[in-house]
Amino acid sequence: MSETAAEVIVAGHICLDVIPSIQAKKDGMGALLIPGKLVDVGPAVVSTGGAVSNTGLALHRLGIRTKLMGKVGDDWFGSAIMDVLKQSGEELAGGMIVAPGGHSSYSIVISQPNVDRIFLHSTGANDTFAAADVRQEQLEGVKLFHFGYPPLMRKMYEQNGEQLTALLSSVKASGLTVSLDLAKPDPDSDAGRADWRLILGRTLPYVDVFLPSFEEILYMLRRDTYEALILEHSTNDLLPFADAELLSSLSSELLELGAAVVALKLGEHGLYVRTTADPQRLQAMGPCAPQPEAAAAWLDRELLAPCFKVQVAGTTGAGDCTIAGFLTGLLKGISLEEAIRSGVGVGACNVEQADATSGVPDWDKVQGRISAGWTQRNVMLELPGWTHDGSQGVWRKS
Numbered sequence: 001m002s003e004t005a006a007e008v009i010v011a012g013h014i015c016l017d018v019i020p021s022i023q024a025k026k027d028g029m030g031a032l033l034i035p036g037k038l039v040d041v042g043p044a045v046v047s048t049g050g051a052v053s054n055t056g057l058a059l060h061r062l063g064i065r066t067k068l069m070g071k072v073g074d075d076w077f078g079s080a081i082m083d084v085l086k087q088s089g090e091e092l093a094g095g096m097i098v099a100p101g102g103h104s105s106y107s108i109v110i111s112q113p114n115v116d117r118i119f120l121h122s123t124g125a126n127d128t129f130a131a132a133d134v135r136q137e138q139l140e141g142v143k144l145f146h147f148g149y150p151p152l153m154r155k156m157y158e159q160n161g162e163q164l165t166a167l168l169s170s171v172k173a174s175g176l177t178v179s180l181d182l183a184k185p186d187p188d189s190d191a192g193r194a195d196w197r198l199i200l201g202r203t204l205p206y207v208d209v210f211l212p213s214f215e216e217i218l219y220m221l222r223r224d225t226y227e228a229l230i231l232e233h234s235t236n237d238l239l240p241f242a243d244a245e246l247l248s249s250l251s252s253e254l255l256e257l258g259a260a261v262v263a264l265k266l267g268e269h270g271l272y273v274r275t276t277a278d279p280q281r282l283q284a285m286g287p288c289a290p291q292p293e294a295a296a297a298w299l300d301r302e303l304l305a306p307c308f309k310v311q312v313a314g315t316t317g318a319g320d321c322t323i324a325g326f327l328t329g330l331l332k333g334i335s336l337e338e339a340i341r342s343g344v345g346v347g348a349c350n351v352e353q354a355d356a357t358s359g360v361p362d363w364d365k366v367q368g369r370i371s372a373g374w375t376q377r378n379v380m381l382e383l384p385g386w387t388h389d390g391s392q393g394v395w396r397k398s
Contacts, residue, residue, distance in 0.1 A: 005141040006067035007331060009095060010056035011134060013126045013149035013183070014070030015105035016077045017049030019316060019354060022112045032110065033118075047355045048084045049107055050126075051148020051181050054320030055327075057088055057357040058346065062328045062366070067142075069095035069134065071125045073102030078125070097133055099125045105152075111314045111354070127154035131167035136174065143287035144331060145171045148181040148320070151191045158190075161199030168206040177288035177330070179209035181323055184216045196220035205258035208285040209330070211323050213265040214242045214272075217250055239267045243382040244397070247272050248302065260285050261298075263326060263343070265319045269381055270306040271326070271343050273336065275299060288330040298336050302397035304383070305340040306376040308348040308369075317356025322347035328363060337392040345370050 021042030022032070032039050048057070052070035059066045068085060072078035081104060085093040105124030111117045126149075139145065147168065150156035156164040172178050180203070185191035197220065204210060212220075215238050219226045229238050242264075251262045251274035260281050264272045276282055277300035283289050290298045325346025329339025345366045353359035376393055386395045 005065065006091075007065045007142065008059055008144045008146060008327070009067050009069055009138065009142050010052050010059065010146045010148065011069035011095075012052055012129070012147045012181075013050040013105070013123075013152045014048060014052035014068070014072065014081060015050045015107050015121070015124070015126070016081050017045075017047050017107050017109050017316065017356065019045040019047070019109040019111055019314070021045070021354065022110065032112070045355045046080070047357075048081050049109070049317070049356055050105065050152075051146075051183075051320055053081075053085070054317040054356045055146060055148060055181070055324050056092070057085075058317070058321040058324035058350070058360045059328060060088060060092060061357060061360040062324060062346065062363045064328055064331060066092060067095045067138075068092050069097070069138070071097040071099055071102075071129045071133065072104040073125045074098050074100050075103050077104035077106050078102075095138060097129075099128060102128065109316055111316055117315060121152070123152050123154065126152055129153050130155045131163050131170065134167060134171065136170075139171060139174045139176060142176055144179065144327060145176045146179045146181070146323075146327065149183040150180075151183050151185040151194075151196075154190070157194045157196075157199060160195060161202055164199065165202045165206070168203055172206040172286075175286055177208050177286040178206055179211060179323075179327060180207045181320070182212040182216045182220070184213070184219055187219075200254075201257050204254065207259050208288070209261045209263065209327070210254055210259040211263045211265065211326070213267070213319060214239060214247070214250075217254070217264065218246075221250065221253060239269055240380065242266055242269065242272075244384060244386060248274070248397070251302070263323075265322060266304075266381070267318075268307055268377070269379065270304055270377075271322055271340055271347075272304045273301070273340050275301045275336070291333060294333075294335070301336055303336065303340055304379070304381075304386070304395040305337075305344045305393060306379050306395070307344050309375045309377055310348045310352050312351045313359075314354035315351050316354065318347045318351050321350035321357065321360055324360070325366065332363075337389075337394050341370055341393050342366060345374070
């Protein structure tokens with residue numbers, strides 16, 4: 001195998017993001033989207049977005065040899081996406097697929113300081129991505145296959161996830177470590193009405209590291225609870241209600257469905273990770289499994305790493321970059337505690353810039369900030385029975 005061959009393939013959803021610069025409004029997000037109102041904004045940042053671009057470019061910036069595998073049309077947006085990717089390295093775009101006559105995905109990202117984003121999104125060519133788009137020879141020499149945002153890719157959730165299951169089972173059979181990220185679909189869309197419990201039940205046996213957000217997985221597994229919390233608290237921001245009992249219950253269910261490691265993104269509250277208690281399932285992770293001498297320290301763990309304190313310029317791509325940091329930790333064989341802190345460290349670097357990845361430095365700089373005593377935020381979630389390990393910078397279930 002060539003020393004320059006990719007270690008990681010990041011496949012799935014990709015789009016072009018248009019991010020207007022928006023100053024904080026005293027009346028919040030409600031002051032922006034009013035019919036007939038002209039809202040004064042600043043210059044727009046135009047960048048690639050979606051899991052392929054965000055997580056893939058973040059891994060590349062962290063020093064991981066990465067190949068991107070998304071699908072675009074042969075239109076202007078598609079050309080722009082390919083140009084942006086090639087600016088980061090010609091080798092990155094080697095796995096990209098151009099669909100003749102297709103139209104490329106794009107998003108208008110409304111991101112106001114200290115407020116979660118609103119996306120106006122067209123899925124485009126992502127809807128035609130199928131298992132056959134990933135060829136066996138493309139997997140040779142690769143350690144990790146990361147797939148992102150199947151809820152925004154029609155063929156991945158149609159027929160109860162038949163294509164998603166076929167894709168990930170094939171990759172897993174090739175001996176790779178498989179990781180999966182989600183996106184929360186529009187509840188009124190076909191993706192929002194899909195049977196995600198069934199899809200995940202078919203798919204997670206082939207997923208080693210599952211990395212959804214708390215709100216995404218609550219919506220998909222416990223729609224009644226999701227809607228009840230919105231009704232009870234009159235808000236769509238459910239992260240403050242991600243208490244220890246609910247996190248533990250959700251992660252237990254996901255481990256039972258087949259995943260070896262479950263990482264739930266908690267936005268400004270940090271990253272929660274739960275691991276299998278089964279040594280055989282842990283070792284079945286493949287190339288990114290912990291080394292035998294370290295495996296015991298990964299078994300049956302439940303940890304939460306708070307975010308680091310930074311000046312937030314924008315939150316676009318924060319979760320994707322957190323994933324990149326955590327996966328880099330797996331690839332480098334560091335401890336679970338270090339991997340979790342690295343995840344939130346990379347996510348914190350990301351939000352210091354308005355776009356999705358330009359804030360991510362190389363791996364050594366992230367580790368330098370952490371080892372220099374980078375201050376973490378206070379945990380605002382209820383964690384009864386948990387203790388804080390100050391030396392490791394994590395909370396752990398006692």
